[in-house]
Amino acid sequence: xxxxxxxxxxxxxxxIKFGLINVFGQFFGLVLSLILAKFLNPAGFGAxxxxxxxxxxxxxxxxxxxxxxxxxxxxxENKKTGKINNSFSSQLVFFGISVILFVLIVLLxxxxxxxxxGIEKFSLVFLVLAFLGMSxxxxxxxxxxxxxxxxxxxxxxxxxxxxIVLFVVIFYYLKILSLQNLFLIYFISGILVLFIFLGRVxxxxxxxxxxxxxxxxxxxxxxxxxxxxxxxLYLINWGDNLxxxxxxxxxxxxxxxxxxxxFTGLMGITFIINLYFLPFLSKNIxxxxxxxxxxxxKRKLLLSLGTLLIGILAFISPVIINFLYGPNYSGSILVFLxxxxxxxxxxxxxxxxxxxxxxxxxxxxxxxNIIQVIINLGFDVILIPFIGIIGxxxxxxxxxxxxxxxxxxxxxxxxxxxxxx
Numbered sequence: 001x002x003x004x005x006x007x008x009x010x011x012x013x014x015x016i017k018f019g020l021i022n023v024f025g026q027f028f029g030l031v032l033s034l035i036l037a038k039f040l041n042p043a044g045f046g047a048x049x050x051x052x053x054x055x056x057x058x059x060x061x062x063x064x065x066x067x068x069x070x071x072x073x074x075x076x077e078n079k080k081t082g083k084i085n086n087s088f089s090s091q092l093v094f095f096g097i098s099v100i101l102f103v104l105i106v107l108l109x110x111x112x113x114x115x116x117x118g119i120e121k122f123s124l125v126f127l128v129l130a131f132l133g134m135s136x137x138x139x140x141x142x143x144x145x146x147x148x149x150x151x152x153x154x155x156x157x158x159x160x161x162x163x164i165v166l167f168v169v170i171f172y173y174l175k176i177l178s179l180q181n182l183f184l185i186y187f188i189s190g191i192l193v194l195f196i197f198l199g200r201v202x203x204x205x206x207x208x209x210x211x212x213x214x215x216x217x218x219x220x221x222x223x224x225x226x227x228x229x230x231x232x233l234y235l236i237n238w239g240d241n242l243x244x245x246x247x248x249x250x251x252x253x254x255x256x257x258x259x260x261x262x263f264t265g266l267m268g269i270t271f272i273i274n275l276y277f278l279p280f281l282s283k284n285i286x287x288x289x290x291x292x293x294x295x296x297x298k299r300k301l302l303l304s305l306g307t308l309l310i311g312i313l314a315f316i317s318p319v320i321i322n323f324l325y326g327p328n329y330s331g332s333i334l335v336f337l338x339x340x341x342x343x344x345x346x347x348x349x350x351x352x353x354x355x356x357x358x359x360x361x362x363x364x365x366x367x368x369n370i371i372q373v374i375i376n377l378g379f380d381v382i383l384i385p386f387i388g389i390i391g392x393x394x395x396x397x398x399x400x401x402x403x404x405x406x407x408x409x410x411x412x413x414x415x416x417x418x419x420x421x
Contacts, residue, residue: 028161029268032168033261034324036182039172042254042328049257050245051117051179053238055131058105060230062098063135066091067142068357069222073215074146079283083205084146086212090219091146093211095139102131118250123180130183133190140197147205156197163189225362232369236376236399237264240392243380248388256389258325259335266313266343270350273302281358291355292419299351306347314340331389338393345400352407355415364410372403 037045074087106113106124114121137160144153167185171177235242240260244253277294284290317340318333325332356365376399383391 028158028165030262030265032161032165033258033265035165035168035172037254037258037261037325037329039168039177040254042251044254045257046250046252046254047118048179048182049241049253049261050250051119051123051127051183053241054113054117054127055134055183056238057234058102058131059134059138060234061227062101063095063138065226065230066094066219066223067138068226068362069219070094070142071145072222072357072360073219075148075283077215078146078148078205085206085208085210086215087146087219088143088206089209089211090216091139091142092209093216094219094223095135099132099135103128119179123183126180126183126187129187133187136190136194140194140201143201143206147202152197152200156193159196160189160193163192222360222362225366230369232366232373235373236369236396239373239377240380240396243377243384244389244392247384252331252389255329255331256335256392258321258329259332259339259393262317262336263339263343266310267346270306270343270347273350273354277354277358281354285358288419295351295355295419303347303351307344310340310344310347335389335393338390338397342397342400345397345404349404349407352411356407359415368403368406371406372399375399375402 036048040048070087070091073090074084077087078084106128110121110124113124113127117123137156141153141156144150144156164185167188168177168182171181171185240256241253244256248256281291281294314337317336321329321333321336353365356362376395379395379398380392383395385391387394
């Protein structure tokens with residue numbers, strides 16, 4: 001038993017290293033939510049959450065949607081030519097268009113956006129800066145992933161998260177922490193990360209700029225489906241707030257979002273599976289032995305370990321939340337415990353997600369995202385008027401359960417036979 005465990009650790013040392021870097025990155029993301037909830041009262045934290053919804057929406061639409069297509073096409077191009085300049089050129093075009101579109105949208109809908117977030121119109125300038133800072137970090141991180149330099153990609157995210165937390169603490173003790181300055185911090189951190197890491201990229205692999213129309217079209221075809229999926233994912237992550245905004249106070253939204261930020265921070269750790277295995281599976285999708293090993297051994301091992309850790313967290317989290325926040329956020333405890341069920345389900349289907357993306361089964365994946373959103377929002381509307389934020393948590397679990405069930409059925413009927421005799 002010990003020998004087998006030691007062997008698994010040795011074989012998975014790269015994943016462990018990559019995972020630890022990402023865990024620390026996610027840790028600082030969690031710390032940011034924790035300290036903001038501490039520095040702000042529930043109403044202030046609720047206002048911050050509603051403001052950040054705007055950035056999250058357009059990041060999902062315009063930036064995150066092209067991430068997976070870029071990584072897959074770049075790794076395949078790199079395997080054939082040793083360069084990724086065609087794929088990167090397409091990605092640069094996507095990036096430029098995305099920034100321009102976001103600025104135009106903010107200009108055209110400034111009144112509606114400021115009213116929803118409860119902020120002044122001038123503050124939208126800082127939202128644009130935050131979006132730009134986050135987009136630069138995402139582009140740089142994706143570039144390292146496209147070059148199959150996973151650890152450096154993870155370090156980019158880690159350093160960015162650390163800098164944001166550091167600046168928030170500094171601004172707080174200087175008594176200059178406001179919503180405007182909070183979003184300015186995202187821009188400052190993005191510039192610093194770009195300055196620190198850009199020289200490590202290796203420009204011979206990504207230049208000269210050469211826009212290949214076939215490559216661009218293939219990435220765009222993939223991205224179009226990803227847009228649907230990421231909008232669905234956005235609604236999964238933020239849709240509860242849309243319904244809660246109508247039925248409950250901003251204070252209750254703040255209480256709910258403390259639990260939900262903790263949940264999404266932990267869910268982000270499961271995305272490590274996608275980031276780490278996507279390049280590997282993209283290159284070896286035709287190798288039945290390697291894919292079978294991923295599904296039969298690595299998946300079961302990581303799933304068992306993750307479920308054990310979530311179980312431990314369920315026991316200790318009430319004590320931690322009470323200790324850090326006292327009675328102001330006591331309502332977050334039950335919400336968080338319910339959301340941990342969704343975390344187990346998310347961990348379960350994350351392995352299918354990375355496999356299906358590698359097989360370019362993106363249409364089915366995005367369809368399941370949309371179905372999950374419909375289930376989640378549908379039960380939000382049914383439950384929130386009667387049981388408030390608890391109803392939102394239950395609706396989230398039901399949405400995750402539906403998606404896990406759909407992916408499992410599809411895997412058993414369509415995918416399993418391709419890799420197992």
